[in-house]
Amino acid sequence: MTTKVFRIKLRSVLFPFTSEVPMSPIKTEEDWRWPKNGQNEVDPQDSISNIADLYHSEKPPVCYPGSYLDFDPEAQKVILDVLQKNPNLIGTHTHFITMNGARVPKKGEGGFEATQQLEARVIWMIGGMVGGTPETIDGLFCGGGTEANLQGMYIGRNWLRSNCLDPHQKGIVILTTPLIHYSVIKNADILNIGNGKFERCMACGNLHRFESDPSGTGVTFVGMNDSFEMDMGDLKRVFADKYAQGFRRFMIVPTVGTTDAGSIDPVADISQFIDEVHTTSEARVYMHVDASFGGFTVPFVNPDLHIGFENRHVMSMTLDGDKMGQLPYPAGVFLCRKGLTDYIAREVSYVEGNQDDSVSGSRTALPAALAWHQFKKNGTEGQRRHVQACLDARNALAHKLKTELGDYVGVMPYSPWINLLPIKMRAIGSPITQHLKEGGLLAPFQMRKDFIPHEPLNIMSCPDTVYKLCIMPHLLGTGTLDTFVELLKQTLRS
Template identity: 25%
Template sequence: MSALSSPGRVTSRPRQEPQGEMPESGVAPAEAVEAVRERLDRDFHPASNLATFLTTSFEPEAEKLFGSYLHYNLADRDQYPGLEDLAQECVRILGGLWHGDPERVVGSATTGSSEAAMLAGATLLRRWQARSGTAGARPNLVMGAGSHVCWLKFCRHWGVEARVAPARPGSLGLDAGVVSQLCDESTIGVVSVLGSTLDGSYDPVRDISTALDELALHRGVDVPLHIDAASGGLFTPFVDPELAWDFQLPRVVSINASGHKYGLVPPGLGWVVWRSGETRTGGLGFSVNYLGTNDTYHELSFSKSAAPVVLQYYNFLRLGFTGYRTVHTRTRSVAAMLAGRLRETGRFHLLGDGSQLPVIALTAAPDLKLTHLAMHLADRGWSVPVYALPPDLTDVEVLRIVVRNDLTADAAESFASAVREFTRSAS
């Protein structure tokens, strides 16, 4: 993987205001390219954008392969049967990685984890509707305050009540102790997060699963568990193999992950995998025959480039289990080093220190403004987000740093130096 040697600087040139008109006649390709680049050259270089979880650097061979399949439509299964076979091979690999039976798991490539979440949520809803004897009751979905907004979107679009466990100081995720209190006969499922976008933490999945087992035993309320592993699904198995969070737990029926995060492929790829065909029930598939033969599609979107799927399979072959472990171990090591440098300043409290996902989330001493720190870092070519924690903790302002595989130790030291420069000037 190519490495970031220095952050890209942002120019002070003002943005060009859009005209809102198509030109009367076209221009030469080189002129069009130059115009596009001029419009975009003020933006941060992706590798210095520490706000994003998305992969930003690729091997030349991977970039070439990606370009070769960019114009192949993954939906054209009759025309490109090899692509469909490759996608399903990725599903089987993921199923095995997540301790499922590769011969029984079913799943799909999706346009990011948001579509994967919609499919998983819709399956939970249909499953509940099929077995529910509570006619007229409104279904609900239980999640933690740190869950991704796509789950609230699912609830709004599908008419499901979102039951969100409140955030507490020191715990932004879903706590096993409150799960039983929030679940009832109308609960379609519980969403547990493996790698929060807020602070990089893992929900205590095993404890949540145990709480749901006890709920079924003592109250007869049998609630399935979905794991939103958008960030952790292609990170945790390689660096925390002893952690039980996946299909090892019988309560887990489905898992989603983002290939374009720690799966190390370009943006636009998610995965959703069910334990078996029996758990992907509810008649959500549609038979289509106008592409040549009858085929069933479970995805919400239809046409999409096959290139990200091709790159996912390429990475599985190129890196293997050991290669992924090496890349992610190094990334976590850089995150730990950077967290240590920031802690040494004595001006920050770390909510996330990179020991789970390689994400650092911090609050500042009262005399420091994180928004001012973010502006200082932007002047030096780094993009970092500052945001408020969930509604229960709205007075807490957080700055987050996402460490990816292209942030080298030298670049992390440069980032830490820029932070120290700010703290000294603010003293």
């Protein structure tokens, strides 16, 4: 009953729907212009009736890295309070000075001190799971993983410019794998580091051949091993080749939970390699770890796999609370070593504290406040159970596909700690492609394909078409995965 009342109060935000009802087509200016005279009573269903409760549908999506969110009455009150009070978290609030053994926060925008301190503590909670402490890391919530990657790369660019000479005027090289999130390529362009792009392959017709910036700057791909993890031998080879060309400024961006395969790049080995580079060459390397997916899974189910600041040369990280962190969109999390945000700080005279060291600028406090409530309520053990349940369901699905559809579906290598399952369809011709389209048997599951090099070490090899299954909470205990497998059988055997 409480939930129903809450949804009525916030109907314009959280009105429950189970099926999609398209809005009326635009026919006149009245259908899209802001009306001069408002209405005293507006039925929210008129404006958001096209929003579906997708995750509770009969055939919910199997590839989206999001899920439904169940909030208890206390969490609902947090949402209402924050939306109504509307605090502004401009800047970063993990900075402090120590006086008489106590941490005294540095000034931020005036009037929002309690909210700023709350966010700082939540950031340290998250950072504590990846090797950080209040004395060693800074961070903030932001507009998703893409923005957190942008902030990390922005800091990395400025750090390299300040800490490494570029005697040959070559610029910055970003070393990563073909399975990196597209935002890294986009952000390299935004930051004027280099403009690489995918080209269509003349041999297979797929858009998979990556062409780096003609100057050699920006993103350069490194080959992978058979588990789709960055290959250390190839990393060393590509680095040596770029160094011989005169490059001295490098950024390495490993992924913890790649978008297509869920693979985990060897962060600890990369950190050791950077140590070697710094002691034997003129080059300097900034490592930013994109743990958008794995940041909220790996530390809870395999804490001995160090993906963060336990590694000396991890400088900054991206995590994404709106994936496995049980938070609403957007809930990106950016973390970095203490003081690194100074590299992008701007003096702002009209903001109390006189500084903004974020990409975001003004931003909502809702993700931080909800995270504080949820993390305190559920604890790390609750998060571990949340992750493990998804992993168990993924493992059961992998077994079912192998035993019941082994002649048609190829289960590709997957990480034990990331709840993704990449699969190949051996009957990729007529039946599967037709049934994935609108009106097909599999269309409601929203399956999406991408490309992974057939020879992982050879980044230019013509790719396999891969479908990513993302096993999220809305797929558990409902029979959805069994239904999905049965319809997949019908499709592939038709």
